[in-house]
Amino acid sequence: MTPRDDTIFKDSVTRDQPGLRTSLKTWLLRHAQVFFYSLGQLWRAPMSLLMIAAVIGIALALPTGLHVLLKNAQQLSGGLDGAAKISVFLTTNASEAQAHHLQSQIQQMPEVSTIQFISREQALIEFKQQSGFGEALTTLQDNPLPHVLVISPQRTVSEPASLDQFAQRLRALPQVDLVQLDRQWVKRLFAIMAIIARGIDVLGGMLALGVILVVGNTIRLAIQNRREEIVVIKLIGGTDAFIRRPFLYTGFWYGLFGGLIALLLIGGAMSLLAGPVQQLAGLYQTPFQLHTLDLITVGQLMGISIGLGLAGSWLAVGRHLRAIEPR
Amino acid sequence: MIQFIDACKRYPSGFDALQNVSLEMQEGEFAFLTGHSGAGKSTLLKLIALLERTSRGQVIVNGQNTAKVSRRRIPYYRRNIGFIFQDHQLLFDRTVYDNVALPLIIAGLAHREIGRRVRAALDKVGLLSKEKNYPITLSGGEQQRVGIARAVVNKPPLILADEPTGNLDPELSFEVMSIFEQFRQVGVTVLIASHDWELIRRLGHRVLTLKNGKLIADSRSTA
Numbered sequence: 001m002t003p004r005d006d007t008i009f010k011d012s013v014t015r016d017q018p019g020l021r022t023s024l025k026t027w028l029l030r031h032a033q034v035f036f037y038s039l040g041q042l043w044r045a046p047m048s049l050l051m052i053a054a055v056i057g058i059a060l061a062l063p064t065g066l067h068v069l070l071k072n073a074q075q076l077s078g079g080l081d082g083a084a085k086i087s088v089f090l091t092t093n094a095s096e097a098q099a100h101h102l103q104s105q106i107q108q109m110p111e112v113s114t115i116q117f118i119s120r121e122q123a124l125i126e127f128k129q130q131s132g133f134g135e136a137l138t139t140l141q142d143n144p145l146p147h148v149l150v151i152s153p154q155r156t157v158s159e160p161a162s163l164d165q166f167a168q169r170l171r172a173l174p175q176v177d178l179v180q181l182d183r184q185w186v187k188r189l190f191a192i193m194a195i196i197a198r199g200i201d202v203l204g205g206m207l208a209l210g211v212i213l214v215v216g217n218t219i220r221l222a223i224q225n226r227r228e229e230i231v232v233i234k235l236i237g238g239t240d241a242f243i244r245r246p247f248l249y250t251g252f253w254y255g256l257f258g259g260l261i262a263l264l265l266i267g268g269a270m271s272l273l274a275g276p277v278q279q280l281a282g283l284y285q286t287p288f289q290l291h292t293l294d295l296i297t298v299g300q301l302m303g304i305s306i307g308l309g310l311a312g313s314w315l316a317v318g319r320h321l322r323a324i325e326p327r
Numbered sequence: 328m329i330q331f332i333d334a335c336k337r338y339p340s341g342f343d344a345l346q347n348v349s350l351e352m353q354e355g356e357f358a359f360l361t362g363h364s365g366a367g368k369s370t371l372l373k374l375i376a377l378l379e380r381t382s383r384g385q386v387i388v389n390g391q392n393t394a395k396v397s398r399r400r401i402p403y404y405r406r407n408i409g410f411i412f413q414d415h416q417l418l419f420d421r422t423v424y425d426n427v428a429l430p431l432i433i434a435g436l437a438h439r440e441i442g443r444r445v446r447a448a449l450d451k452v453g454l455l456s457k458e459k460n461y462p463i464t465l466s467g468g469e470q471q472r473v474g475i476a477r478a479v480v481n482k483p484p485l486i487l488a489d490e491p492t493g494n495l496d497p498e499l500s501f502e503v504m505s506i507f508e509q510f511r512q513v514g515v516t517v518l519i520a521s522h523d524w525e526l527i528r529r530l531g532h533r534v535l536t537l538k539n540g541k542l543i544a545d546s547r548s549t550a
């Protein structure tokens with residue numbers, strides 16, 4: 001038997017007022033306690049924690065994975081756009097010397113990677129061979145074709161806008177008749193990717209909503225299971241915040257573990273893709289590196305996942321706790 | 328400490344459980360609330376603890392008009408009242424210790440202080456040896472005493488008890504009552520709903536009698 005302690009009677013009426021610092025300390029301590037208490041509760045039923053986390057993980061891995069793939073595709077197409085050729089057609093009266101002069105002039109421009117001169121004679125020969133009009137064309141008196149300069153721009157000017165600017169400057173040069181950018185298809189590709197990006201956003205939004213509902217429903221069931229406990233806590237003076245806290249932390253943990261599972265799934269998928277992509281890159285002889293998750297994306301994913309977990313539990317708690325009142 | 332001024336309670340069903348009840352209890356007073364089943368004893372206690380809202384009239388507790396306590400403030404208000412429930416309201420998945428500690432955890436006391444006070448309260452009701460038990464392994468009387476320990480553990484100035492001796496034998500009932508008397512001795516106001524006439528007479532405290540929602544007798548004013 002412990003020594004008898006009469007403190008319970010001595011100052012029954014006077015209530016003690018803790019200092020500000022101690023209350024802050026106990027407040028933090030209480031949060032930490034509930035934080036780990038809720039984790040402990042979840043840990044006791046690892047299967048159901050795993051299930052919820054897996055649902056969240058899959059729902060988030062899908063849009064995030066697609067997002068990463070799209071980033072890779074964008075990078076790849078950026079390279080393709082850089083490889084787009086610009087054909088500069090000179091006026092028909094431009095001499096070959098003038099053309100060569102123009103070639104060396106354009107060569108100086110920083111946007112230019114390589115430049116190739118195709119003389120009008122050469123062009124005619126090629127055209128005769130390729131078009132199949134060979135016989136008919138020999139009857140022509142004059143060569144109707146102009147000299148052509150074919151430019152490969154630097155990779156750095158892959159943006160459609162900067163390419164347009166570059167073409168504009170070429171058009172302003174003397175003896176230049178027509179500048180043709182061979183990149184209609186790249187524009188289309190960019191447009192398609194913009195649509196895909198939007199589609200991924202929509203998909204992600206819907207899945208996020210799904211995550212909120214799943215977490216909300218799970219927390220709702222947890223609230224119902226602990227109905228009696230909530231009633232008792234309300235009876236003896238527990239605030240809504242006190243009752244809410246463990247449920248919110250539960251949502252936090254769901255989000256955290258869901259985010260980790262999403263990372264695992266994406267990481268796994270990426271490592272499966274890495275091999276074939278390297279092979280493909282080898283075939284094209286491009287120094288393409290498959291981009292996996294960067295730190296910012298990881299941070300965003302975890303933030304969103306935890307945010308969704310909290311949002312779901314907040315929703316459930318807000319809707320269902322108020323309905324439970326002592327009778 | 329407690330003042331009822333023409334207080335009425337009409338339940339949503341339209342039933343008038345209390346009609347024009349006026350009474351006053353001083354700080355440190357000890358009173359029994361009695362009456363037939365359905366007379367409105369529990370209802371009266373619930374109005375004090377703000378488990379129900381007064382329909383008409385006023386209920387003033389510790390200088391505070393209960394009608395003016397906002398929903399948000401109710402938890403803090405209740406912490407000043409130790410309520411012993413007719414049906415214990417214990418948490419059966421927690422030990423006796425954890426049950427009694429709950430009000431202190433809610434109030435945010437430091438860990439060491441909680442341990443000290445919980446043991447003091449359990450000692451008071453004679454259950455110190457059972458702190459690690461689960462309520463389900465206790466007898467009805469022991470469960471009732473756990474409820475008492477929980478009600479007094481944060482030293483409320485007012486204790487309300489709804490039939491605290493409902494399922495106890497006479498001897499145990501008397502023991503429980505003597506615990507309440509000890510609280511009164513340190514200035515706590517105690518109001519106990521009971522229809523255990525034998526016991527009430529034996530203890531000789533003030534008796535408030537309800538009948539069909541009306542206060543029909545008050546031993547102090549008639550004495």
Ligand SMILES: Nc1ncnc2c1ncn2[C@@H]1O[C@H](COP(=O)(O)OP(=O)(O)OP(=O)(O)O)[C@@H](O)[C@H]1O
Nearest residue numbers: 338339340342344363364365366367368369370371
């Ligand atoms: N929530 C409610 N809704 C409607 N009527 C109620 C409600 N609670 C109690 N009553 C009615 O109010 C009356 C008084 O109830 P109360 O619980 O106060 O009685 P009591 O004196 O405590 O009775 P007992 O001794 O049986 O516990 C009863 O007739 C009961 O049916």
Ligand SMILES: [Mg+2]
Nearest residue numbers: 368369413489
């Ligand atoms: Mg009753």
